[in-house]
Amino acid sequence: MQVFKLYFRLLKHYKGILFIYFVIFIAVTFIISDNMSVSGGEEIYTTSLNVAIIDYDKKTLGNGLKDYFGDKHYLTEIEYDEDAILEELYWRELAYVLIIPEGFEAAILAGEEEKIELQSMKVPGTMTADYFQSELELYMSKLVALLNAGYSLDEAQAVLMDLKEEKATVSLAGFVNENQHDRCTVFFLYAPYLFVALGIQGVGLILLHMNGKEVKARMECSSMPIKQRIAGLTAGTLFYGGIMLAAVLIIAGILSKGSIYGDVRFPYFILNLISMLLLGLSLGFLAGTVAKNGNAVSGIVNVASLALCFLGGVFVPQEVFSDGITKVARFIPTYWYVQTNNEIGAMQTMNTELLQKILSQTGLVACYALAVFALTVVLISSRRKQMR
Amino acid sequence: MVVKIENLVKRYGDLVALDHFNLAIEEGEVFGLLGPNGSGKSTTINCLLSLLEFDKGKIEVFGQEMKPDSYELKKDIGVIMQNVAVFDELTVYENIDYFCGLYVKDKTERKKLVEEAINFVELSEFRKFYPKKLSGGLLRRLNIACGIAHKPKLIILDEPTVAVDPQSRNKILEGIQNLNANGATIIYTSHYMEEVEQICTRIAIMDKGKNIAIGTKDELKAMIDLGETISLEVLELSEESMTAIQGLPHVIKMTYENHLLKVKFSKGKHNLLRLLDLMKEREIGFGGVHAEMPTLNDVFLEITGKELRD
């Protein structure tokens, strides 16, 4: 009880710095989740994308395409510059780059559409690119059908333009689950940053001070058994973790206007969050043991939280990872957290297969936490031996 | 017997910090461990408290073997280490309360004990202060309060007056004597012989991990063949007179520098009288007679051939 109470006195002392981390986290998440979250297929449909067109053909067909999509999306015509395009795609300043090859119109009119195809540059696997691609394919197939039916190119384009509003009802549910990018899923995606940064900062600082050579000697001399001291420390750490979890869940409640609490996915989200929370706390244990001072703890906070969040795909979407990076990322616990989070986010009903996947992935993250914890214990006991 | 240490050997690698060290401390003593820097005082204390493992020997406290998990024994021990051990994040009151709480669970009892400890070290005005805001002397007093709040029967203080102003130092020494008067046995380590002489009922002199002499301060001084050192202010002294002084019985050493004559005698009666007679006889004018009894430093010097403080 005494040690548990000390834990909170120390926590109270450091509430300023911990609060700052929390505020940064909340601010960052709110900004990002506002930009990224889109709830439901209809909204996706009305979303305008940044699309660039490189037109080598410069014919009526290309112009028609531009007119058709220009109303809805932000179209720009650009010159080919691979580096610039890749960079804009990477930063999502562009969702899709459409390349109309020379002779395209001629091929279509000659009924040889297989000969020359539209080309594109996009970030593979992104929802926005897939969405535009499907719109484009739909348009082209309708156009070809109209041409085959005897319409001239101008007529066909005019018909498609007229039909535009009606076609807008095409459902996207086939490839986009409407839940996937709701605000809570996006918000939970960033929880690793909070748990790792605040876990290390809080637990690390407190342990650092409890492990101070002098005060530790005094505690060792006391009549409080070591087991009780460890129990107090563990209880304090778990309670602190509980506060962080509660804060995240409360904010999720606010973001979803309370609906998340009744959501079928809620318990699984919690499970996933807890696995990450344990990792953050155990990293705090390790940091508090190896760090020599408060600055070292802050250093570990920055390195660990940023490394885990960037390499694991928290701050950078996993879709942009190259194969090589993905191979590495699979060894990073946050990678599995993100996977699980997205799977839970996209889930509509639970099935055994998904449940098994969620359990094994959260279990994996928990194992990482356990491994870090075990490493810390080994480190502590070997140091204790050295000291004596 | 409160503490019994037999044949204690502690090595740090090749360095033998304690070399077959023996010690026995009775209830009610203020026991001083005196030794120069690095002589093994802290090592002795750390072994006694089971903070350190040792290579050989036996340690008993209150008649029982002391082990890391001897929590019943630890209840009755209070520790004040050489380095201040408090939490900078807690106030004076909270610090004492925390460390007292490691021994005393009952809240009302603890409150009473903490108040007593605060009053004892005279820190009541500073109870809401954080350690960083305390002066060196006050900080030392807080350090002591944290170690004694639970009213231990055996109190171990490892150089508690390092870097403390004379006023605080006297307060601390007085406090230790009060604790002793209230029934606690005290172990006190220091390399200041004046402190040890002032408060300790018995003293062990340590050097290189060995207990080289043990006894009351008078017993220790009796061990060596040194009497008083007498100094006189003398304006002028002839070679002849110097030889005459040197020829007096019991004279060990004589110096004359800056008009100050210093004569060191071994034990014996009438040393001062004989010297003054000689001065009168030879009509040598003098003033400012000063006699100094041997100190523990002399004892240390005699046994080890070096000064206690370098």
Ligand SMILES: Nc1ncnc2c1ncn2[C@@H]1O[C@H](COP(=O)(O)OP(=O)(O)OP(=O)(O)O)[C@@H](O)[C@H]1O
């Ligand atoms: N952890 C350690 N590792 C190696 N050597 C040590 C260690 N602690 C102490 N020593 C050595 O053991 C010897 C005894 O040290 P100790 O601290 O017991 O002396 P001390 O009498 O308390 O000195 P001081 O008056 O400076 O506090 C010294 O030579 C010291 O250098």
Ligand SMILES: [Mg+2]
């Ligand atoms: Mg020492």
